[in-house]
Amino acid sequence: MAASMQTFSRVCSTKHPIKELIRWQITKCSALDRHKNGVHTSCRLLADVIPETFEQKTENKAEKISKAMRLYMERAKNYNSMIDKEIDEYEVGKRHLANIMGEDPDSFNQDDIDRAIKYLLPSGLFEKRARPQMKHPYEVFPQRKEALFGKDGRPHHYQFYTGKPNYHGLLHDINMKYEHLNATETELYKNGKMAEEEDKKLFLHGFQWIDHKTLTKQLIEEISPQEYNRFVLVLHRLLKHKLSYKEEEFLLKYSKKVMTMSQFRSIEKPLIDSDGREYSEATGRRKTSNATVTVYNNGSGQISINGQDLAYFKDIHQREQLLFPLQLVNKIDKVDIVATVEGGGSSGQTGAIRLALAHALCSFVDTDSIERLRLAGLLTKDPRTRERKKPGQPGARKKPTWLVFLILMYCQLLVV
């Protein structure tokens, strides 16, 4: 053993020790060459022995990598050519469609296409995704990543082995920016220039972070909800930093402008009567009551409900409910109201008329008042209805006494 170790150390002095060891091991295994040329094979180098086994293995490994790369390149090429073909077809089809509809093919955009398809191929299917569609291939075919590793098998991205390089790379970038801002902050404190940065704090008003689906699309990776939450946390941390204004561009990349609820509402203009009076109509529902309210502008506060006065409602609080929207927009004695209501009980009818009234009043008031009506909850339909009775129970929520309930459940199980 000692002798062999001596020879081994002599051998290894100039060359790579591990490779030599491997070669040595291989030579040891070949029993046929035990006593060639009078020298024990354990002392001989692989260079003297036919180096078929070792070199062949390395060659195969290199071949395999390049084969994978080759296949990868081929697949990417096929995909790209397929996409290009689809895009050409789409463009040609778009022009055809424009000609069919008799419109200008050059200025035919996606909205026009949707409209045209809806017109030419009407579908009664409830599931909108099952209806005929014509969308740009980029929206139809899932996006794929570019080549992830080079010819030598080395990945391009430094986070490749995480499995989600784009996601982890992004998180890393955000954290690096945060660290950088921290360093900048300490520098400013040292130089006494922190006071200048007081007013520059960044507030992203009216912005929201991009949602889960958009992030998944952007990163072309499957992001779990927990990972998305982590992403939002980290981004938020960066935003809350005192010097976050320096990274405004980066932060805006991952935020989207939120529409205020008031933008969803279209301004309805009042109609004009045969007498020349301005009026507006609206309907409202609450529980099982339906109400239709006509509000006439420039009135004197007359109210008519199903032909009767406000005394239609015997309870004072119900009458107060009708005055609620009027009081908020200051129109109590300035409009005339004609309401018809049917169905439900007194409380349901009150709610229905109130909703209809609030909606009708929107035509006669400014946007601020409309926003106030909305914030007070007058423009939302109350979705609460009577909950149904369930089988095996006396009511919607009421259950029989515990033991009876237990026996009932047991019997049901037996039946099943």
Add this chain to the structure above:
Amino acid sequence: MAASCVRTPIFQAFLLRHSKRVVPLLPHIRTLRYDVNHQEPTIDKSKLFGTIEEDDIRRFKPIKAATNDQSTSVFYSATLEKFINMVMKDGKKLAARKIVNEMLENIKMTQVEKFNRCENEKEKMEIECNPEIIFNQGLENIKPVLMLTPIIKGGVSYKVPVACPVHRQKFLAMKWLVESCRDRERKIPMGKKLAYEIFDAYKNEGKCVRRKQELLRQCEENRAFAHFRY
């Protein structure tokens, strides 16, 4: 059973941990009819006409419908509406409202009588005639600052004194008030009984205040267990 379980904050916390929702579920929601995004309506007129900031969440989210009891009128009081609901039995809102109105009327009448009878100018000024103010002050005197919660440590359940949250204080005060009135003799109308109790509470006397003091005394006795809270 399952439906009632959903309303408890424990179950909501369970859902929060185990759900894949990105938007967390709120533990206190009025009904399950509304989407999680819906915000509570603003009933206070001063707040509605005051400044609402650009990035206020109410601008970007839908708002729940105002109930049939809420309004921006001068006569609306959120505490009173809650109290009416607590007095109500079997969904008879009209009867409950009548009782509470009678209570306020009784309070007003007694105070006005006192006011008219009083000859001393100074004392006259000090007599409070607004029944709502007396009701609110009476409730304040009944609200307990601490409460006992059962905490299990080492298999034994201890009653640990804990700070009473504001919403719980309100609830307990109203509950004790109504309970003590229901226990009294049936010949006296409920409105009158409530008025008597409120007057007692206003002066820091009576059944409800005694109950609160009893609770605080028990908390004082169990103060050794206070560290069990953590």
